[in-house]
Amino acid sequence: MGLFDWLKQGSDPETRAAKEASVQRQADIQQSLRGGRVPSDIATRLEQARTGKQPWLATLTPAELLIARSHGLKPIAAISATCWLHYGWSWTQGHAQGWEAALQRLRAEARACGANAVVDVKMRSIALAVKDSMDFTLVGTAVKVDGLPPSDQPIIATVPALEFVKLLAADIVPTGIAIGAHYEWMTDWRNGAKMTWMGNVESRPLSQLWETVRQRAHAELRKHAASQGNGVLAHINFSQMFEREVDKQPTQYLGRHIVVATVVDVPRTQGSQGYVRDHGRSGDTVSAQEFKMVVDIHAGKTPLTGTTRHHQAYYSNDEEGAI
Amino acid sequence: MSSQIPAYAQERLKGLRSSAHSTGVFTSDFSVNEFLLVRKAGFEPIGLCVGTCVYHVGIQYGSWKKNEELQVLSKAMYHARELAMARMRAEAQAMNADGIVGVKLTIKRLEWDENLLEFIAIGTGVVHGDGHKGFRAHDGGPFTSDLSGQDFWSLLHSGYRPVEMVMGSCVYHVAHRGMFAAMGSTGQNVELENFTSAMYEAREIAIERMQHEASAAKAEGVVGVDIHEGSHGWQTHVIEFFAIGTAVLPLDQEIAPEKIADPIMVLSVND
Numbered sequence: 001m002g003l004f005d006w007l008k009q010g011s012d013p014e015t016r017a018a019k020e021a022s023v024q025r026q027a028d029i030q031q032s033l034r035g036g037r038v039p040s041d042i043a044t045r046l047e048q049a050r051t052g053k054q055p056w057l058a059t060l061t062p063a064e065l066l067i068a069r070s071h072g073l074k075p076i077a078a079i080s081a082t083c084w085l086h087y088g089w090s091w092t093q094g095h096a097q098g099w100e101a102a103l104q105r106l107r108a109e110a111r112a113c114g115a116n117a118v119v120d121v122k123m124r125s126i127a128l129a130v131k132d133s134m135d136f137t138l139v140g141t142a143v144k145v146d147g148l149p150p151s152d153q154p155i156i157a158t159v160p161a162l163e164f165v166k167l168l169a170a171d172i173v174p175t176g177i178a179i180g181a182h183y184e185w186m187t188d189w190r191n192g193a194k195m196t197w198m199g200n201v202e203s204r205p206l207s208q209l210w211e212t213v214r215q216r217a218h219a220e221l222r223k224h225a226a227s228q229g230n231g232v233l234a235h236i237n238f239s240q241m242f243e244r245e246v247d248k249q250p251t252q253y254l255g256r257h258i259v260v261a262t263v264v265d266v267p268r269t270q271g272s273q274g275y276v277r278d279h280g281r282s283g284d285t286v287s288a289q290e291f292k293m294v295v296d297i298h299a300g301k302t303p304l305t306g307t308t309r310h311h312q313a314y315y316s317n318d319e320e321g322a323i
Numbered sequence: 324m325s326s327q328i329p330a331y332a333q334e335r336l337k338g339l340r341s342s343a344h345s346t347g348v349f350t351s352d353f354s355v356n357e358f359l360l361v362r363k364a365g366f367e368p369i370g371l372c373v374g375t376c377v378y379h380v381g382i383q384y385g386s387w388k389k390n391e392e393l394q395v396l397s398k399a400m401y402h403a404r405e406l407a408m409a410r411m412r413a414e415a416q417a418m419n420a421d422g423i424v425g426v427k428l429t430i431k432r433l434e435w436d437e438n439l440l441e442f443i444a445i446g447t448g449v450v451h452g453d454g455h456k457g458f459r460a461h462d463g464g465p466f467t468s469d470l471s472g473q474d475f476w477s478l479l480h481s482g483y484r485p486v487e488m489v490m491g492s493c494v495y496h497v498a499h500r501g502m503f504a505a506m507g508s509t510g511q512n513v514e515l516e517n518f519t520s521a522m523y524e525a526r527e528i529a530i531e532r533m534q535h536e537a538s539a540a541k542a543e544g545v546v547g548v549d550i551h552e553g554s555h556g557w558q559t560h561v562i563e564f565f566a567i568g569t570a571v572l573p574l575d576q577e578i579a580p581e582k583i584a585d586p587i588m589v590l591s592v593n594d
Contacts, residue, residue: 019391022524026390029520041527045534055537055570056544057530062474065546066481078548078566080526084518088511097512126522126552126562133515135522139550 033105038112046113046142049077059120059141064161068119071165072146076113079142081105086133092183092256096220098136099123099179099260106138107154114150115142119157119164121177123260158262173265176228180221183256184213193253206241209255214239217257225263232261351447352425357472361424364476366449370418374411374444378403382438384558388498390521392528393561396494399440400563404428404490407442408467415465420448421458422466424475426488428567460486461541468569470547478546483571487540490567491532495525497560526550529564542570 025041032039038046048054058075060068068075083101087094110118121140141161142154157164157174167174188194192205225232239257246252351368353361361368380403383395407428415423426446433439448465451458460466468485470478478485498517530550537545548568554561 015394022391025524026520029523030516033516033519039523045531054534055542057534057548057568058544058546059548061547062470062478062481065483066477069481075544078530078550080550082519082522084515084522086513086515088513090512094512101514135518137522
């Protein structure tokens, strides 16, 4: 009986071989990641997908496949990257560090399958509670653009294929993810944050703490984005504040803020005034699109808008935009 | 068991095939939009197909400090899903359907026994209106797909047809960290390479298994791939990586690819 064979695991050669293979595979994964390479098993799979020996895999929905095909995009493989980070030093900064590492790994996989871009990149975190740590996982679909040679630096687009094509049609290239993260401790020496007054009054020390933290996080975001494009879309804002009371010492407050955004590269040739001036003139990229009333036949959530689900790594305590 | 459908069920299934006629009744779980689009795609629903399986999942513990696949659990999840799917497909075959659209695959834990899982596969059997047999799977049986009616229509219009719902699963035990390892990394942010490689291995196994099923179904590609993780009430460090998607083949005779209309792009003003 099959069932009882499983109970004898460990003793049969098949299981032992599988276990050995697993140990080797893990050693290879660690070695490769340390060296910035794609682990061998994955590299083999991607190579087979690239040459058509294995079926292509796409996270795209059929509607997205339709639009990808009509715009010359061909899916190659579903690719993914993970970095599991332990926060010994800083939770907040860890987010920038973790996503960045995952991003590099995803790019390496995209390169390995000869892609020009990765679309539909989702940010994920696995619900496996391990103290002071979190995994930063990216999953997406590597695509090839007809008539383009494989890129050395494939584009990482955190938008679904539909939105990717929409942006391209408007001459805008989504290029990557930018993260800005900052935290700060404030020690309340004068006990100014404790509100004893009954009336309406601003809590200045806390306001100030938030100001600083948010401004720094956004400054980081700009800096990170500048290396990839000239604009960001649709922030995810995540912020938390904590109070820490220590016996016989002034109260401390921690403010942390994380912003995640999709970086875009927008041509600046027209300038902002030019856009307004040219609005409605035919032949222009953005303004050329006509606006029509349509009935969306998709029941439930339309695939045409909204990518909130793409960033489920944050349960976000803030209002989110479409991306 | 999958081929032995009870007599009363067979009676029910027989009636359904004639649904295109005025006397027949078809059942489906389609929404209005889905129904309209499936018909627009040239198919008629004939009846709901159900497959279910209650499975006792064997017990296996991962060794505390090791990353490893829990093969007993992996096989159980696989086997039980397959049984449910095969039974659903047998129902579709009995009603002579060309395929099953909108398959929902769910897993429930039964309250009184933590090792009992109930697997349910349910979808709507459809036939091609003109009796085209070209849509069947490579083995001549009905195709299966988890695509909604809308997705089904879109897929056909992008020049592909669904062949089989393919999946890959890997139940994995992620090692616990030792005390010393935890102490050694205070004061700095370090990558837990052991954990990272566990994620990589488990996910790779799941994807490879799915890809294997797709190539066994002689598919060209897999659309709508979803790679996710889940736990079905196992220990805290046990996790299932699950990859699922619909294997597809290009339409060759049914719709010529050059006849595919260019979709109209829409910018929605509401988010």
